Amino acid sequence: MAVLVEIALVIVSVLFLFSEGRTSNGLPSNPHNSLNDQLTCLECHDAYRDEVDGHEFIVSITESCERCHNLRLLDRSHPYDIDPRRSKIDVRIPDELPLHGNLLTCGTCHDPHLSYLATVQSFRLQEPKAVAEVAYYQTFYTRKNDPVQGFDPLCDSCHHLL
Numbered sequence: 001m002a003v004l005v006e007i008a009l010v011i012v013s014v015l016f017l018f019s020e021g022r023t024s025n026g027l028p029s030n031p032h033n034s035l036n037d038q039l040t041c042l043e044c045h046d047a048y049r050d051e052v053d054g055h056e057f058i059v060s061i062t063e064s065c066e067r068c069h070n071l072r073l074l075d076r077s078h079p080y081d082i083d084p085r086r087s088k089i090d091v092r093i094p095d096e097l098p099l100h101g102n103l104l105t106c107g108t109c110h111d112p113h114l115s116y117l118a119t120v121q122s123f124r125l126q127e128p129k130a131v132a133e134v135a136y137y138q139t140f141y142t143r144k145n146d147p148v149q150g151f152d153p154l155c156d157s158c159h160h161l162l
Contacts, residue, residue, distance in 0.1 A: 001066055017115030027130045031068075032114035032141070055098075061105040071106075084158070091158050097143060109154055110141040 003038050024113060041047075041105040044064045057064065062081050064072065071080070080127035084091045097108050116123050117129060117136040120147045128135035139145070 027117060027132060027136060031110045032116065035112050057100070061100050061107040065106045066114075078104075078109070087091050090160070092160070097157055109143060111143055112141050114141045114143070115139055116141070121147040124148055 035044075041052045042058075044059070045052050045054060046054075047053060048060050060081070062071070080103075082104050083102055084093050084099070085102070093104065093108070097128055099105070100106060116139060118139050119134055119136060121137045122139055122142065124147060124159055126137050126147075128139045130136045142151060144155050144157060145151050
């Protein structure tokens with residue numbers, strides 16, 4: 001019986017992950033939408049005297065992300081929870097890319113409170129996520145990107161590649 005319950009949970013999880021909710025205008029719904037609801041702020045952020053502190057977290061940013069994302073299964077291109085000061089390559093993190101506890105985290109490059117869809121491509125050959133009268137592209141919640149250079153401006157912020 002327990003095996004059947006586990007199989008059912010896996011099937012429901014897979015269907016949930018691959019199904020895409022839609023808004024009333026037909027666009028894909030923002031999977032991070034609940035993060036912008038003030039009632040859920042305290043699930044991740046700490047508070048001081050009834051004020052939510054946007055820079056303090058009750059668990060690490062990685063733990064917050066792992067509540068929904070399996071980081072080992074994501075096709076990620078960057079290590080996380082590392083101290084850039086201990087890097088063997090020249091890395092300088094600009095102020096607009098936040099560190100948490102001096103660590104480079106998911107939140108350094110991604111902000112789950114940013115827009116889910118944009119009318120500008122994140123990279124040159126990106127296919128639209130939805131087309132209404134206007135094409136919409138997934139932003140991946142990245143703090144910087146360019147339709148021609150893709151994510152190079154984000155990477156170049158720290159690695160000075162360009």
